[in-house]
Amino acid sequence: MTATLNGHRGTNGKSATRERAPQVATREAVAPICLLPGPVALAPRVTAAFHEPIMYHRADEFLPLFERVRGRLSAMVGGKPAAMLVGSGTLANDAVAATLRADPQADNGLSLVTGEFGGRLLKQANRWGLRPRVLNWDWGHAWHLDEVEATLKTMPPGGWIWGTHHETSTGVLNDLQGLVALAKKYGQRVIVDCVSSMATVPVDLSGVYLGTGASGKAIGSYAGIAFVFANPSDLAHLDAGNIPTYFDISAALTTTGPRFTVPSPLIRALDAALDVFASPESLAARLRHIAELGKYMRNRLIDAGFEPMAPAAIANPSIVTFAPPQGMSTAAFVAMCRAWGYLVAGQSGYLAERNYVQLAVMGCVTQSDIDPLLDRLATIH
Ligand SMILES: *Cc1c(COP(=O)(O)O)cnc(C)c1O
Secondary structure, eight states: OOOOOOOOBOTTSSBGGGTSOOOOOOGGGSOOEEOSSSSOOOOHHHHHHHTSOOOOTTSTTHHHHHHHHHHHHHHHTTSOOEEEEESOHHHHHHHHHHHHHTSTTTTSEEEEESSHHHHHHHHHHHHTTOOOEEEEOOTTOOOOHHHHHHHHTTSOTTOEEEEESEETTTTEEOOHHHHHHHHHHTTOEEEEEOTTTBTTBOOOOTTOSEEEEETTSTTOSOSOEEEEEOOGGGGTTSOGGGSOGGGOHHHHHHSSSOSSOOOHHHHHHHHHHHGGGSSHHHHHHHHHHHHHHHHHHHHHHHHTTOOOSSOGGGBOTTEEEEOOSTTOOHHHHHHHHHHTTEEOBOOSHHHHHHTOEEEEOOSSOOHHHHHHHHHHHHHHO
């Protein structure tokens, strides 16, 4: 991406550069390139869709749009039906916790924690009065399925296991299909947070009880629409009267159109973002782009002397978590990148506390967007 100077022209239309020396366009002068794991860099088509006129959420034209988006989301995860709520990913996970609270097996759960977001799921469960067993691994580790199996052997069947597919804080991608296979063997239900794995790697929720996602990460739209994936028939045993109205996933799944007010710009923008994933071929091409760009970024960071927290074998390609150079705080690293024209993660408490920063390629970015940053980082370590 090249920054351009727009004129500095006087009222006579002539260049004003005789009066004032032309300034060399710098990255600082243009919008920074976003390498955050949400918000992400948006495609112009997505922002254009967002700015279209607002539609009434009960209008005849809106319902097919809403249903098409649900269908597209569902197709992305192997066909599991999608409910959409207005909110961020945390709301989707609260809806899961509310659903579990109403389950006859609410007390028969297992929580898998490998970082910040797994920890948040556990806290959300606790706030809903759920007290699952907990398996906790150090940052940078994936679920150890042998330990999970040992715990499953002690649990009565019919319970649940809840964890993050991609643990965004560490960049570790957990073995979802391995967990699903184990759960099946022991008669347990898997619940998985796919907020940051959807649209970065193939996600198949067909063997999962409940899954969650959100619009504002690698799907490439604005934050604000939360997804819960489930089969309505898997929820038939629940008494909806015990579930808060907004979190009634069964009702959301079986209603055509939204149950409550939805801002149409969020749905239009999401629909435009989903164009990229609309066919199996385009989805595969997008995942290939992320895999290649992420691998390139990771290798260049390694060449520059940085050490990714997630080992290559268990890393999600879309993000690298690493420590700033010796003696540099996360705040200083973030500010340095900002001065170079990049938004990078490090400001969240959980990263700053542990002195980690992150570069993510979840959004609309290419190699030429990230090369200048990688070139500079190669000179400072
Ligand atoms: C971002 C994220 C969430 C949700 O965070 P919000 O701030 O509510 O969008 C949940 N789980 C994971 C794994 C995430 O990366």
